[in-house]
Amino acid sequence: xxxxxxPDAPIEMPASDRDALISRVVDGCASASDWNxxxxxxxxxxxxxSELAVAQRxxxxxxxxxxxxxxxxxxxxxxxxxxxxxxxxxxxxFVSRWGGWAAAAAILLVWVAxxxxxxxxxxxxxxxxxxxLPTGAKALNSATPDEAMDQYMTAGFQAGRVVxxxxxxxxxxxxxxxDGSFEVLYLRQILERxxxxxxxxxxxxxxxxxxxxxxxxxxxxxxSF
Amino acid sequence: MSEWSTDGSQIQAAIGxxxxxxxxxxxxHRRWVAAIxxxxxxxxxxxxxxxxxxxxxxxxxxxxxxxxxxxxxxLRMVAVNTARGEGRKTTRRRRGMLRLVGAQGSEPxxxxxxxxxxxxxxxxxxxxxxxxxxSYREPVLMRCLKNMSYKQISAVLDxxxxxxxxRIARGRRMLREMVEMNERRxxxxxxxxxxxxxxxxxx
Numbered sequence: 001x002x003x004x005x006x007p008d009a010p011i012e013m014p015a016s017d018r019d020a021l022i023s024r025v026v027d028g029c030a031s032a033s034d035w036n037x038x039x040x041x042x043x044x045x046x047x048x049x050s051e052l053a054v055a056q057r058x059x060x061x062x063x064x065x066x067x068x069x070x071x072x073x074x075x076x077x078x079x080x081x082x083x084x085x086x087x088x089x090x091x092x093x094f095v096s097r098w099g100g101w102a103a104a105a106a107i108l109l110v111w112v113a114x115x116x117x118x119x120x121x122x123x124x125x126x127x128x129x130x131x132x133l134p135t136g137a138k139a140l141n142s143a144t145p146d147e148a149m150d151q152y153m154t155a156g157f158q159a160g161r162v163v164x165x166x167x168x169x170x171x172x173x174x175x176x177x178x179d180g181s182f183e184v185l186y187l188r189q190i191l192e193r194x195x196x197x198x199x200x201x202x203x204x205x206x207x208x209x210x211x212x213x214x215x216x217x218x219x220x221x222x223x224s225f
Numbered sequence: 226m227s228e229w230s231t232d233g234s235q236i237q238a239a240i241g242x243x244x245x246x247x248x249x250x251x252x253x254h255r256r257w258v259a260a261i262x263x264x265x266x267x268x269x270x271x272x273x274x275x276x277x278x279x280x281x282x283x284x285x286x287x288x289x290x291x292x293x294x295x296x297x298x299x300l301r302m303v304a305v306n307t308a309r310g311e312g313r314k315t316t317r318r319r320r321g322m323l324r325l326v327g328a329q330g331s332e333p334x335x336x337x338x339x340x341x342x343x344x345x346x347x348x349x350x351x352x353x354x355x356x357x358x359x360s361y362r363e364p365v366l367m368r369c370l371k372n373m374s375y376k377q378i379s380a381v382l383d384x385x386x387x388x389x390x391x392r393i394a395r396g397r398r399m400l401r402e403m404v405e406m407n408e409r410r411x412x413x414x415x416x417x418x419x420x421x422x423x424x425x426x427x428x
Contacts, residue, residue, distance in 0.1 A: 023394035
């Protein structure tokens with residue numbers, strides 16, 4: 001076998017014996033003869049052991065990533081089936097990651113409430129902030145998503161928690177379906193208020209790691225933030 | 226998994242319009258499709274979105290596959306083209322969305338695969354793996370899929386098994402060198418190193 005293993009070598013050039021042996025050991029498919037060759041090589045140059053350790057660790061690291069991608073892939077069915085909850089949950093995760101202000105757990109609750117109660121057709125927000133609970137209001141566990149959303153808005157408004165819904169939902173994606181219809185993914189934004197004793201700002205430390213920094217809330221020292 | 230569980234007849238049925246067969250074929254192949262997408266997608270693009278797009282293309286165009294043996298290389302090309310093309314659109318859409326929700330749009334968009342759960346070490350190795358030449362990147366990543374054999378990888382890439390083994394071995398060698406080089410670079414750029422260098426130069 002050719003011993004040249006530089007990155008710039010032609011693509012089809014064989015891997016060096018050393019690389020091939022390390023690769024086979026990592027894959028768990030080294031034969032007895034491979035192991036004999038490996039030991040003979042290690043007797044001359046012990047650095048092959050550390051190289052093997054690095055290769056093994058990198059394989060484990062990539063396997064960890066590929067394990068995650070497999071989990072994502074397993075949630076994707078061919079189009080035409082039921083709406084995939086996991087798919088939408090991932091979008092929620094994405095949005096909440098980029099929420100910016102990490103004010104206790106309240107922000108996450110806002111998004112959960114927004115995403116878990118998608119309305120079927122109309123994107124009209126009129127009437128959602130109206131005053132009283134409907135007289136025919138159902139228990140939440142038997143209400144449709146629309147009814148539950150209306151109840152949440154009404155009760156939240158009365159409790160001072162919900163300020164209102166931002167008009168004009170944002171269309172994230174429109175996908176044609178095999179039956180000729182369209183699947184529309186859109187973002188509804190509910191404005192809530194909450195009084196908290198502590199709030200945090202998300203920032204990065206000198207190494208780029210995300211950290212939460214408490215905000216100054218003493219009214220004597222600041223007017224607003 | 227030394228062989229595929231969906232055989233040629235099932236793929237033929239899928240090509241012929243059998244939706245059950247198509248679902249079975251998709252389920253068996255979607256994991257390596259995800260690996261191919263990972264190998265080619267722009268960092269900002271969402272893997273799940275791309276998988277949905279590939280799934281849509283499979284539904285629409287599988288009838289164009291001329292024979293079962295050509296299915297896997299065809300599916301790979303669909304994934305590669307989807308990652309390269311639609312991935313960029315996804316990036317623009319996402320950036321627009323971030324501004325609209327009032328997030329800090331100036332923050333860098335980071336790799337979305339396992340953002341919350343993957344170790345830093347895994348992320349570093351992935352960064353290096355994505356710098357490998359394409360012909361090495363794909364087999365190296367696919368080999369890390371649970372139980373994906375050289376034979377199966379060779380069927381996807383339409384190359385002899387010996388070539389696959391060679392590319393994986395060489396790709397891993399390049400990966401070791403790249404990670405080592407990246408770590409050395411980070412070490413040189415770290416604040417501690419810079420501080421030491423500054424202190425040293427003052428003496």
